[in-house]
Amino acid sequence: YGDASQKIDYVFKVVLIGDSAVGKSQILARFARNEFSLDSKATIGVEFQTRTLVIQHKSVKAQIWDTAGQERYRAVTSAYYRGAVGAMLVYDITKRQTFDHIPRWLEELRAHADRNIVIILIGNKTDLEDQRAVPTEDAKEFAQKEGLFFLETSALEATNVEDAFSTVLIEIFNIVN
């Protein structure tokens, strides 16, 4: 698992979903450009960002799609999910409501996406531990019950962001190989 710049063996489309302001765009900025912004404006126009990695000597282009402020329930169109082989379902560990909405997002994802899609549940903003409203154990239990991978991240501190993407991409890679 590393960086590459030669020919592309695979392109994997991965979608980011979850409520507004949970940190989806900053997680993507951290992964794609190693950047973070505390006053990120709502995403406009940019459909996806890419980063090419090497997994088991093959170059894999990860094409990560970010919602352009369409986070309201049922506002994300089926085109967004089309062809996705991975999904990152993000909530904010300091906002209970964003975790309570996860079953809806999962339902929507399962209605639109391929049935073999690899899904990871992500609890973001672990740098705000003193404001935590969602116990790790609750999310772990939910993920286990639904058969999802699970990690807590901080886009701000760059904690587990790389791991979250590599978990999804390596699992997809193993499925197609």
Ligand code: GDP
């Ligand atoms: P999105 O609507 O889900 O795309 O959320 P954004 O990525 O735009 O982030 C919403 C707000 O949360 C912004 O002010 C970000 O700077 C902030 N944010 C995102 N990730 C983190 C994080 O890991 N820690 C902290 N403290 N703030 C974050």
Ligand code: MG
């Ligand atoms: Mg955004």
